Amino acid sequence: MPGSRSARASQGGHVELVELTKSFSDVTAVAGISVEIQAGEFFSLLGPSGCGKTTTLRMVAGFEEPTSGAIRLDGKDVASLPPNKRNVNTVFQSYALFPFLNVSDNVAFGLKYQSLPKAEIQQRVTEALDLVQLKGYERRRPGQLSGGQQQRVALARALVLKPAVLLLDEPLGALDAKLRRSLQVELKALQERVGITFLYVTHDQEEALTMSDRLAVMSNGHIAQLGSPREVYEEPADAYVADFLGVSNLMEARVVTPGSGTTPCRLSIGEFELTAECGRLDATGDVKLAIRPERVQLRPYEENGQNRVPGMVERVVFLGSATQVFVRLAPGATLQSLVHNDGEPVGFQQGSAVKVLLPPDALRVLPGGGVTVAEIHEETFGDQPPDLAVASTT
């Protein structure tokens, strides 16, 4: 749509959050986050429930008043403006389509406040419904649409106002996995087409990684890491990010000889010594070691050499494209190894002894003392309030 693109150029869409804080009576939901989002960027806030991502979005939308800090939209602080005075629109998790209005009237709802001639309203509604491929559904009520269609109406209703920033609060959360995956691709394509800044909130790491230009991983009201999907995935800043961004093997280790810059770091897990070439090589004392399952190699037990640790196969799970092998290392930790399916059966069986090769260029040193994996899981899947989770990490 060349029309929308040129319209966008004057719209801006640069967002800057400065030390943004929100405290409810007894909980600090957002603890002073600062982010700069470029115009036209697809930016995601990723984190478990209770991490403050939705509160941040609601402050940008204008539904919550920040306790302190600034929200600059194209240079102007909008933190104290009501939602109807901000040039941002929201796609709600529950869609919040007005059930008593049909699709066309839902989309036209916001246009009525812009004192436009009727013909133009009609034309823009048609355009917007075209954009989300819902032509022919104008007269339907939201209750007569499927979840995916309702989601498209919600998108059209927000996009028709040509906002500077579109805020999306887990918009795919209520859809089934297959539809979610196809809509991810579609949503990204749509964002590129209209060129509007998207601020996307999700707890689904796959969604965030596939669609975002950049993303912020949030934890307990803070930003744990900010970067491109590749950076955050490949170079997690700490154990929390590594664990949250998909399966990662984490092990407790102790630094024997710290490295620096290009010098690898030597560590020990139990009685075995390892060399690591990634992450915080200059760390000392107790640290965490992370390695992706696809980089863990299984070798015959007889093989000896650098970075090899003996272990025993605990479980073999066939996944189709790969086989997941759980190995308990001699020092105690359990690792997951992903063996790609190349047509040959995996030669390891439950109970067999193996050597686990952890290549130095895949071993990442992460600062220790942070949250443990179990605690992250508890926080992600349990429903205890975030402040309790903080208390238990020490």
Add this chain to the structure above:
Amino acid sequence: MATAVITPTATAPSAAPVPAKRRRRGPWRHPWGLEGFTWLYLIWSIVPIGVAVLFSFNRGKSQSSFQGLSLRWYTGTSKAYGSVLHDPTLHAAVVQTLKLGLFVTLITIPLGVGFAIGIDRWRGRTSNGLNLVMIFSFVVPELLLAVALMFVFLQLLKFIHLGDGAETAALVVWNISWPAIIVRARLVTIGRVFEEAAADLGASRFSAIWRVLLPMLMPAIFASAVLTFASVIDDFVIVEQLSGPGSQTMSVLIYSQAHGGNNGPALNALATLMLLFSLVVAGLGYVAYRLMTKGERGNTAAALTSIAGM
């Protein structure tokens, strides 16, 4: 020869085990006792009403011996024994009741809806206190309120005279809980997200309430209007206590004529009409509420019927 055959494996008699006698009946048995009790209760409460209704069709002028069916107490033109249609007092009572019901409903509903929206969407401590006021009329005895208000109208607000004005004001106070509670229940169910969506799309606070909240509250508003109307039609305590020199309502008339009056079955006819109004209004309300909330998730209609059951 066959008797000589010994089977070495036959170690125990193969008699089928005797089923243990069932001492207790299963938990899925029909609760006859409960059902019987329910029927008894229904008969106990409905039969007297049925009898009263039946006597309104009595051909004779007795309220105790039935002499065949007729409509004389509804539409009869006899001068000596007035019918509801032609006796001026009875006729006026019907009109007065409907008028009072209509006025009170028209005043109560907007006030109550505003009250509910205010309490629910207003963040602060005051709203919690006001929340208690809302169940006021369920706690305070009606007679107490009626007597108290009578003194208020006689001593303080003298410009409101006993009669229509005082009755209307008191009935509004007494019935405002209907819209306040029912509308508030729906506000809680709806949540804030639709108003947020409206504000997000450019609506001011007022516009969001007008264009989004009110249409979504319509079923609850209608339901509470129906209940208010039905409740006013039935009201006796407030209406009697605050009545003035003007016309009496049906309830007051029935009460004052029941002993010593000479209207006979015409009073039954009046009471039957009262019952009919209430039933029709409640039925209308139920059907309309079902239609308005059609396709919504959750059975809000069930909640309404249980409220109406109060």
